[in-house]
Amino acid sequence: MDALLLQLLNGLDKGGAYALIALGLTLVFGTLGVVNFAHGALFMLGAFVAVAVNRLLSFSVQVRDESITFFEAYKQQPYLEIWFGDLGLAVIAWSVPISILVAIPVMLLIGLAMERGLIQFFYKRSHAEQILVTFGLAIVIGEIVKVLFGANPIPVQAPPAVAGPAPLGAWLGLSENLVYPWWRLIYLFTSLLIIAAVFAFLQFTTYGMVVRAGMADRETVGLLGINIQRRFTVVFGIAAIVAGVAGAMYVPILPPDYNLGMNFLVLSFVVVVVGGMGSLPGAVAAGFLLGVIQSFASMGAVKDILPGIDQIIIYLVAVAVLLARPRGLMGRKGVMET
Amino acid sequence: MASITEFNPSTPKKDLLIMAVFTAVVLTAPIWLAPIGASYPDLLQRFAIFGIFAIGFNILFGLTGYLSFGHAAFLGIGSYSAVWMFKLFSMNALLAMAFGIFVAALFALVIGFICLRRSGIYFAILTLAFAQMAYNMAYSVLTPITNGETALTLDVADPRIIDRAILGDAKEALPSPSLFGLELTGFTSFYFCAVMLILAFWVSLKIFRSPFGLKLLAMKSNQNRMQYTGYNTKPYLLVAFVISGMYAGLAGSLMAVTDPLAGAERMQWTASGEVVLMTILGGAGTLFGPLFGAAIIKYFENIFSALNKTQLTEVFGFLPDGMAEALASVSLLFVGEGWHLTLGIMFMLVVIFLPGGLMEGIYRLTARVKRKRESGGAVSGGAVQPSE
Structure with missing residues (x-):
């Protein structure tokens, strides 16, 4: 029972990341009609915003180490510690949450630049060409990050207050031994929050209503005198923010390297297709579903019966869904068929 | 997609000429590639192998428009089958290749x-x-067959039933692949690959020119209309898929x-993405585009x-010292470790400006030169090329 609950949480966690990326992918596809293979790169860029913020905050200077007296010793001391003492150290420790605040404007800028600089020229071209050019862009972004940060994964810690395990069992009245990392719980709730925010934005604001109208019939909305193009560009920016924040938050769970985006992109595309191309609830549901399925498949008991199933389960599910229900779980008929 | 296809009325004579020139160019590659430092067998045979891979991919993607991301x-599969053939039966390259192609074809069929x-x-x-399932399983469940991360290699103690029956088991050293006694190393091995490339190209040329190839092209431009005329398109697509899988199997076994x-x-x-990039x-x-792409990459x-x-x-070095230093460090970003950056940029530029690939660039250039010659150098901007 405990093990099942843990796996469920693990799966929801992973599913949260999948869902956030897939949500952005679907938003971009639904509004601009562009298949964006560089969306994983945005996730990766978000993660590296967190790394960069951490580096920036812990920028340090070499000072004499006073605690060692019998020889001349030096240590690195962050400027923030020198200037603000303990407060500075606390700021460094909380670099990941801070980086989320930084990631929002940064990712918005990157998203807008990407849309205006490249994507807008590909609205009218075939999906194959969109895939190819964004695939090229993803390679370029990955390589630039590699030049700046090196090829190795860079670990960044979660704030110490929430780095440890949370006594989940005690809260739920189950066994005391049932614990779960705090940060992963936070990740799960934040991703739910972001998803809710995006849906609320689309559903309950006038701006979102116009965007939805544009998704349904772009031409008519344009004829009503609304600059729907600009709103779609903003939606691309929002998708970039969602992916970036998801990436920044994921850093304490998985140290990012320049390939992170590609790895998540493949899975996210599977998620989008399973959920149904163009369906936002489908993308979210499929993200969590596949995360949970993958997590259950990696349980020891399951692996004893079907060895290696955890490696291929997502793809198996994708194949099964696509063959049994071609348009995905919640997709509309005829989207992206040709 | 504005595609250029080789649908120009061609005669068997013209094709024979193409094949003759192609054969000559491939076989003399070690000579004319020497000035750009690409004439060592290891690289040359990689050109040939990936050329075959890309030619095969092109039969599927180029003719039918079906973009496979798992080739x-x-x-x-071709590689694993070939190595198992080496291990179990014989070091003969032809046997291994036949087996590799056969197994790849079976998988492609399913x-x-x-x-x-x-x-x-x-x-x-x-x-x-x-493809991801195959990859993940090769690393996990199928390790008895694939040897997982250590990769499948030959071993002195392998059975090699046929070889031992013919030669006896006198050999103590690790044998290498051979063609009826001819050891395939260095340039011998390149020429072996080159012959395979020429054969592969010939088959692809035949497919391009055949009614079958034209049907595939017709499906690419409008599959519905093709079905309205009474064609069942699926079998044709499946045959194209299997053929292109066999090409990949051939490349893998090579x-x-x-x-x-x-x-x-x-x-x-x-790796699947790479062949898409090449094509x-x-x-x-x-016809030639995928080969070019493979060679360039x-x-x-x-x-x-x-x-x-x-x-x-x-x-x-010819520049002033400081400038040379600066230029070198800038361009260092694009070579060495960073060559993927160059690849990505190049690829983006091609997709943005030349959606038909380098071949389209060549066509455009020759068309421009031709037009200039015809109109005596006074080309007006209004001269629009006919589409298709």
């Missing part, structure tokens, strides 16, 4: 049958899913012939990624 699976029920991006994702080991990384989706870069749907990979700072400083 590397067949490459890996996978193609399933994937071709969908089209568009769904087809791409389905093929990707199968990899095993030139270097008898097989690892799962050959099946990773990045697009050169020009999908053209492999050339970059081998030559550019080996460049380092000292060499670069030498290249810019």
